[in-house]
Amino acid sequence: xxxxxIKKELYNxxxxxxxxxxxxxxxxAISEGVNPLEAIxxxxxxxxELVGEKFGRKEYFLPDLxxxxxxxxxxxxxxxxxxxxxxxxxxxxxxxxxxxxxxDIHEIGKSIVAALLSAKGFDVIDVGIDVCSDIFINKVxxxxxxxxxxxxxxxxxxPYQAAVIEELxxxxxxxxxxxxxxxAPVTQEHADKxxxxxxxxxxxxxxxxxxxxxxx
Amino acid sequence: MENSKELMxxxxxxxxxxxxxxxxxWWGIYKxxxxxxxxxxxxxxxxxxxxxxxxxxxxxxxxDWFHLHIGTPKYFKDCEIINQNGKSYLKIADKFRDLxxxxxYFSSNSSEDEEIIDFPDYLLGSRCFKPKVDLSNxxxxxxxxxxxxxxxxxxxxxxGYTDHIPQIVSRYGKDVFIAVHIPSAxxxxxxxxxGYLGFEQGLMSFYDYPKEMKYFLERxxxxxxxxxxxxxxxxxxxxxxxxxxxxxxxxxxEIYRKFMKSIHSEYFMExxxxxxxxxxxxxxxxxxxxxxxxxxxxxxIMFEESKKGFNLDIKKIRDAIGSKVCVFGNLDxxxxxxxxxxxxxxxxxxxxxxxxxxxxxISNGSPVTPDTPxxxxxxxxxxxxxLKWQ
Numbered sequence: 001x002x003x004x005x006i007k008k009e010l011y012n013x014x015x016x017x018x019x020x021x022x023x024x025x026x027x028x029a030i031s032e033g034v035n036p037l038e039a040i041x042x043x044x045x046x047x048x049e050l051v052g053e054k055f056g057r058k059e060y061f062l063p064d065l066x067x068x069x070x071x072x073x074x075x076x077x078x079x080x081x082x083x084x085x086x087x088x089x090x091x092x093x094x095x096x097x098x099x100x101x102x103x104d105i106h107e108i109g110k111s112i113v114a115a116l117l118s119a120k121g122f123d124v125i126d127v128g129i130d131v132c133s134d135i136f137i138n139k140v141x142x143x144x145x146x147x148x149x150x151x152x153x154x155x156x157x158x159p160y161q162a163a164v165i166e167e168l169x170x171x172x173x174x175x176x177x178x179x180x181x182x183x184a185p186v187t188q189e190h191a192d193k194x195x196x197x198x199x200x201x202x203x204x205x206x207x208x209x210x211x212x213x214x215x216x
Numbered sequence: 217m218e219n220s221k222e223l224m225x226x227x228x229x230x231x232x233x234x235x236x237x238x239x240x241x242w243w244g245i246y247k248x249x250x251x252x253x254x255x256x257x258x259x260x261x262x263x264x265x266x267x268x269x270x271x272x273x274x275x276x277x278x279x280d281w282f283h284l285h286i287g288t289p290k291y292f293k294d295c296e297i298i299n300q301n302g303k304s305y306l307k308i309a310d311k312f313r314d315l316x317x318x319x320x321y322f323s324s325n326s327s328e329d330e331e332i333i334d335f336p337d338y339l340l341g342s343r344c345f346k347p348k349v350d351l352s353n354x355x356x357x358x359x360x361x362x363x364x365x366x367x368x369x370x371x372x373x374x375x376g377y378t379d380h381i382p383q384i385v386s387r388y389g390k391d392v393f394i395a396v397h398i399p400s401a402x403x404x405x406x407x408x409x410x411g412y413l414g415f416e417q418g419l420m421s422f423y424d425y426p427k428e429m430k431y432f433l434e435r436x437x438x439x440x441x442x443x444x445x446x447x448x449x450x451x452x453x454x455x456x457x458x459x460x461x462x463x464x465x466x467x468x469x470e471i472y473r474k475f476m477k478s479i480h481s482e483y484f485m486e487x488x489x490x491x492x493x494x495x496x497x498x499x500x501x502x503x504x505x506x507x508x509x510x511x512x513x514x515x516x517i518m519f520e521e522s523k524k525g526f527n528l529d530i531k532k533i534r535d536a537i538g539s540k541v542c543v544f545g546n547l548d549x550x551x552x553x554x555x556x557x558x559x560x561x562x563x564x565x566x567x568x569x570x571x572x573x574x575x576x577x578i579s580n581g582s583p584v585t586p587d588t589p590x591x592x593x594x595x596x597x598x599x600x601x602x603l604k605w606q
Contacts, residue, residue, distance in 0.1 A: 061468040063419040105408055108415055155550050
């Protein structure tokens, strides 16, 4: 398979969400000498962005998004390992600690946002689900994170996003980290009310929001 | 004038009534709060005590139905709630450990299964970490169901899951509509943490193991009919399931059509055969599948409130489905019922009833949430009861 064809197929298989084939193509790309940075930026990222757009237009559904995110991640891991081996640093867009708040075990939305952020070059520290404020904040401090991203899928767990922000204030580090919130019941109104720096309606917008917060 | 039971049954059978019935979601934790009880303590640990909670709540608010949840197994009695690493667990009393082993609803492959059940407080003990199914072949699925899921109606009754019902039936069964509302088999399979597959694996299985997934779903729904039989024997009037996780805002509507529609049709028909009224709460964006839902033998559909990704307007829903099934209202439980004024609630009740036009039951779109002012719930119920069909 010619290099150009490998690149095109990488793009197509992220779109179709073929995990095994995408992984295989990534390995092939490396063996054929494809620049891993170029593969990420020119093929994986545009493909996953298109997936996000299709999801927004309801042409794709959550299983499609998940399959594409998994496929992309399989290739991303291979390319990043290669970049690391070569001693080149992939320029980080910023460090983000991300998790689902305490009392809430919903993972998928948060994981998709994390995968997209990672694809876009953010250094993502995923602290998982059912996360208490201590874990969020300690991780922010330890990693010197630029952004803290919190997800909540339940109306009864939304208030915990506010509790974490309050705790950041108490510890005197609220101005050291940007806070973004999301999740099915979360709205811009809620984000404003609890003093978050940003809110995104979906995974693609969450990446745009993170990029814009990094510029502030 | 019809009593509450007659009113609900006529409405569900698409007949005319004098006034519009009001049946809010009150199967969740709000009932404890409204009665000044701590749900984390002991009010739910025995069927009889649970029954008292329901009766007190009913007497306080007088809606047109009892909206009961799945119930409580006998072995929860005398259990202790312990905290480990910030999480709550139920420690089953020694005398009930043998009984616990027989309960497949709380079956788990955890080594500590015999004495401890994970108890996230918002789940109210209705779930635990279930074993994971291997869909690689039909025999494995059959073995799994036999080992971890199958309970006969008699076993369900003996386990205590219907113990909250008899007192309510004997006292109110002639006058008030009594419904049990339980999570559907899909919920048991797809629950992100506790399900037999989990959410991500569940969705992927439609693609990776289509034949086996369909078979597993069929078998799980078949097994769940035992629960309907048990509640029918206990004397309830209706069996409600909550369908979630594969709504069209999450999964492609074709998944529903290909995997679930025929299962639902047979399932709801069988529930009717037990003398129960089948009702389904279709969570998420129901609009793309409205026609399909109405073709499943279900007698009424409950909808959640509009969310930022979809709009569930009762008038539009009525326009779309006509008189095929009864429709429940979907007042917003958070931004209106909890945070709105009594006047705003009354106005929305009137608006939804006008939009629905007929065969409509006033309700909110999801369980009443903690911190909802009592006056707001009363406004929903009383302003609804004041409404008559023109």
